[in-house]
Amino acid sequence: MSGGYDADILIAGGGPVGLAAAAALAQAGFQVRLYERAAAPPAFDGDRVDARVYALSPASLALLDRLGAGAALRGSRFSPYRAMRVWEDEPGRALCFSAAEAGAEWLGAIVEHGALAAALAQALPAGCACFAREIVAAETDEDGVALRLADGSTERGRLLVAADGPDSPLRHQLGLATVGWVYDQQALVCHLRPERPHEQTAWQRFLPTGPLALLPLADGRVSLVWSCRGALAEELLALSDAEFALRVSTASQGRLGALSEPTPRRALPLRLQHAQDYHGTGLVLVGDAAHVVHPLAGQGMNLGFGDVAALAEVLAAARAAGRGWWRPRTLAAYARRRKADNLEMLALTDGLKRLFGSEQAALRRLLGLGLELVDRAPLAKPALLARALGR
Ligand SMILES: Cc1cc2nc3c(=O)[nH]c(=O)nc-3n(C[C@H](O)[C@H](O)[C@H](O)COP(=O)(O)OP(=O)(O)OC[C@H]3O[C@@H](n4cnc5c(N)ncnc54)[C@H](O)[C@@H]3O)c2cc1C
Known part of the structure; x- marks a missing residue:
């Protein structure tokens, strides 16, 4: 597979972690496209507090500020x-x-979940996020990735970022194993x-x-x-x-x-779940697609935002140094940076439980x-x- 890319980076999943990844990678100068099967991102409802809420750490809030999502979030029952x-x-x-x-x-x-997703969605460059677009299959090789969508279209990029949640269909399809238990x-x-x-x-x-x-x-x-x-x-x-x-x-x-x-x-x-590898050829995992922790310390989303910050930094540094930013060597550097933190939190929450x-x-x-x-x-x-x- 070479040439004819629709974007540098294709992102699977428009949950908060996928949206943050799109914002961070676009901000780092990559051309990004995100595909989410839901019709639209959840919106902030001014009348009703969302049932899903997250405790975000100062490090996550600082990332959201850098991505231009902080002001909207602070204006929404923060x-x-x-x-x-x-x-x-x-x-x-x-x-x-x-x-x-x-x-x-x-x-x-x-x-709130809706407020967070809405704040991130408004921080994205126009046309970057595609809703009502479900990915049904992916093929990757050293030069890139081709996605097949439910509407029959094909999209091509250099790298696929899977932010498609704990059951990550793409992680399964591209053969990255997990360990864990319910x-x-x-x-x-x-x-x-x-x-x-x-x-x-x-x-x-x-x-x-x-x-x-x-x-x-x-x-x-x-x-x-x-x-x-x-x-x-x-x-x-x-x-x-x-x-x-x-x-x-x-x-x-x-x-x-x-x-x-x-x-x-x-x-x-x-459940507790951890992907043994965070990357494969042309594919990298972030958020719950890579790790799921017990909610007792309220850290799952924070870990996902940590993945996003590290991935954007590692890819941008590789590109600035003239190295193949989509190559397994670069993706392995990202995985090394995140695994220690994520495993420490998995062990801590499991031990406390x-x-x-x-x-x-x-x-x-x-x-x-x-x-x-x-x-x-x-x-x-x-x-x-x-x-x-x-x-
Ligand atoms: C009870 C509970 C409380 C929690 N509290 C906290 C907390 O206080 N603080 C904290 O940091 N974390 C908390 N967490 C963890 C947090 O909810 C998760 O870590 C976080 O939601 C993961 O986000 P994500 O974007 O990775 O995945 P998800 O939110 O699951 O998003 C995945 C997205 O991918 C889309 N998708 C999947 N497959 C496809 C496909 N084939 N094509 C297109 N789109 C696709 C889905 O539609 C979805 O929108 C809690 C979890 C639980 C269960």
């Missing part, structure tokens, strides 16, 4: 949080992180109104059945992510709104008083004490804080 409180059984023995301790204004911000937990998500102010704090309790997080929203409500075993998730889904709100209030030990007005609940399956999921009373007592000790540790706490800030 909810900065200044502290994080993590506890197990006794609220008094909590691990507390605050922005002030880190010399930062915020620890991060809660943003967790015995599902994440139950919805928004609730707390009786007491959320204090711009992210609250998380580690229950034996799984972590329960209450994330502060801009309208004063909180977003619940309760990871729990399948049977419990089913039981919680079947409760009336009032019964469910009471269960969450009790499970969070009333930290925010009584919770009420739950929005419709959804349970999402959870297993440790706190233990039903052994002695171990759980030790963990409760451990949180209190980390809170006072002069070395461990700043290191954890730096990781949370994406430094």
Whole structure:
């Protein structure tokens, strides 16, 4: 395959990571085309808070600013949080992180899926993103990639960036294997109104059945992510709104008083997954196509944005040095840069899930004490804080 390219880089998937990749690579001077099967990017709905929200780190927010998406995002129910409180059984023995301790204004911000996608879509060059265009097949060789779309058309480029999500049809088709497992937990998500102010704090309790997080929203409500075993998730889904709100209030030990007005609940399956290779001939993986982590640390999207920043930097540096920016050697440099960070987060979230999921009373007592000790540790706490800030 050579010559006749429609663009330098073709991107599969217009989720937040694919959109950010398109913006970053276009900004680095590459000609980019993105294909998304959905009819249009999700839009920001001024009347209703999106059910899907993400805790983004300062490093991710800085990337969005550099890409020209920050201002639109900040104008859309952007909810900065200044502290994080993590506890197990006794609220008094909590691990507390605050922005002030880190010399930062915020620890991060809660943003809505629709607002994030809309902010990124408006930052793209005109004509770069093609919606309602599903990729059905791909062929790659050393010189480039040819995509076949559902409408029968073919598109050609030098490199294919797969940002097509955890089930990544392209990763499967082009033979990149993954390792991982399905967790015995599902994440139950919805928004609730707390009786007491959320204090711009992210609250998380580690229950034996799984972590329960209450994330502060801009309208004063909180977003619940309760990871729990399948049977419990089913039981919680079947409760009336009032019964469910009471269960969450009790499970969070009333930290925010009584919770009420739950929005419709959804349970999402959870897994750990990691691609053994992040690249093949003419193909590179970013975001959930490369790695899927347990949501207990709210890091999946942040890792995807880290991939995007590294990929744009590595490809631009190779091109500036006159090297083949689409060649496996360049793609291997990207993979080396990202794998350590991504694997560290996979291991950390998996380890926390297993440790706190233990039903052994002695171990759980030790963990409760451990949180209190980390809170006072002069070395461990700043290191954890730096990781949370994406430094
Ligand atoms: C309960 C829960 C809470 C979470 N909370 C956080 C958090 O607080 N912070 C955080 O950083 N992360 C969080 N995450 C992780 C985050 O949701 C994911 O990491 C992120 O959504 C991955 O984005 P992506 O763009 O890689 O993939 P996706 O959002 O899955 O996007 C993939 C896109 O590819 C498109 N596509 C697929 N195949 C094709 C094809 N053949 N042709 C065209 N288009 C195609 C799809 O339509 C889709 O739009 C959470 C996850 C869960 C489950």
